[in-house]
Amino acid sequence: MHPLALIFLIIGVPAALALAYIFIRGSHSLRRYVLTRIVLTIPMVLILASLVFLVLRVIPGDPVTSALGPKGSPEVKERLRTNLGLNEPLFIQYGSFLGDVLTLDLGNAMTLAQRPVVDELGERLPATLELIIPASALALGIGLIFGTWAAVRRKKTSDYGFRLYSVAIYAMPVFWLGLLFQLLFGVWLGWTPTGGRIEATLGATVDRTTNMLLVDSVLHGNWEAFRSVLHHMILPTLTLGLILSGVFLRLTRINVIETLQEDYVAAARARGIRERVITYSHALKNAMIPVITLIGLQVAILLGGAILTETVFSWPGMGRYLVDRITARDFTAVQGSIVMFALFVALISLAVDIIYSLLDPRVKY
């Protein structure tokens, strides 16, 4: 099966189950809300795709000039342009692109081997997922645990320490932290590799199913590759995860401080509930509602951060692919990547909204 189809299946099955739950148990208004959101995703993606299409045609340069440079003869360039369909009227190009988007085909890339864009993305998207899923888990973990920790010890030394950490880490550019880590752990200490997803010699030994190397090496029992992948993941995950953890920490801290002052917390104390239970089960759970909302808003930032992290760590994911293809003015590849990003962001924010409504019984849509 195509890796992209497989990934969307992996995301899609739990999403479908959640949707089924909402449609069976949820209120009428929730059902309508979710349905509206799903339907609205379509125009959102189309509008974004159209914008990208337009912008790519407006900025100077095209795939042919980028590939051949000033040296290419005008006849060759003209022939290549005709072959790529760039000499067609704009609305014809636009029409065929929209058709591609609607059939989820996305066309062929315009440079290099002119492979289908879906195949290229099928190799890159899993790599990016393998970076951003553990990174956001790390960020969320650090944020929730230490944010709560700081809130409980408000105005004590450790609280000031965590606040300083979160501001400093938030202000730090991703690539700079990445370079520092490479220098420290990769070069001076020699503990970790400084780039790539897997040792070059092992890469070929992994049978590809999902193109997420960690998953594939487990699926096929290739433990040597598994260790190598883990080893390569450490620095990029740490870089992206730490950068994102600052916001989560601050937001968790301030929300836990707020919920700890709520009447129901005092009421729980008056019932003799343990302080630990009050902090984690009453205060943190309530405080998590806005934090979960932030995750939805952070997905876009996360993808942006992933682009820089991938560039620093030579991680062959969506981010690096997009940067390369923009430089090469590969119209179809860029359009396809953006559509994929848009779908992804839309899916995540929908998922966040659903989680939100399940977490907070008061939410009515």
Add this chain to the structure above:
Amino acid sequence: MTNTVLYSVRDLSVEYATRGGLVHAVDRVSLDIHKGEILGLVGESGCGKSTLGKALMRMIEPPGRITGGKLLFDGRDLMELAGPEMRQVRGGRIGMVFQDPMTSLNPIQKIVDHLTETIQAHEPNVSTAQARERSEELVTRLGIRDERIDDYPHQFSGGMRQRIMIALALALRADLVIADEPTTALDVIVEAQFLDLIRELRAEFDLTIVLITHNIGVVAEIADRVAVMYAGRLVELGSVYRVFDETAHPYSRGLLRSVPNIDLDEGELYKMEGAPPNLLAPPPGCKFHPRCPEVMEICPGVEPELLPLESGHNVSCWLYQTQPDRQEEGIRG
């Protein structure tokens, strides 16, 4: 109501550290709470009655602090208990009902989870199913259909939530319930129903209740005894009949006269002169003297003690007490 003392408070003081200095929210209060009684604790806003209620559970949060006194509950001084022991008292022996039932329940926790969590915090051996069964019985007793405990707080009305708060206070068969303005957020009809329920529950569960309120009407209706607080001090304490019919302290008199009374045609409502004192810099001597219509020479100088006027009726006022040193100077009263 018996005369057995359940809770004996001795010289309790609570201070809050603020930017402006120390606020003596509760100032050397001594009070006996009898088993089975409903004790009304009344006073203006900011007189320290809520702080006293919290201090009875040793639940003063920083910047507040209990600075002195004894809390002798059922023979033990609660001030000497370690954290886990104190936790067993809270919710186990002493329950609390808060002012605002809208915000006193965790919005994302089902009612049943509030109840089972409380039961299991005190009796870890009780299974969740058993705790659920007990919770169902309890809410049914309080007039809520048992299947509704699977709902969330926002699906309940204010009166129902307040009954849930009571159920939570009673989940472990507490001896003493401290109710801090429990009816303030309720409308008058629900309030009346709630007071009836309190009365029934007192008989049924052998409860002792401290009812903190600024609503004199509620106290008159339900309490056995009344304690009047002013500026962190207890100024009058006695049975409802004594305090209401033979009000001794000038402050209590003013307080009672400020209550609208439909039977009396007094025209304009009585308004007490002046404002409650600034507790950062309370007046010397009797704290009520700047507003007192019957102020005497001694009042600004020496603070009166809370002493018996008659059996079961104590008052802290120089009008009723022999003044030190100056008895021969002829003072009215």
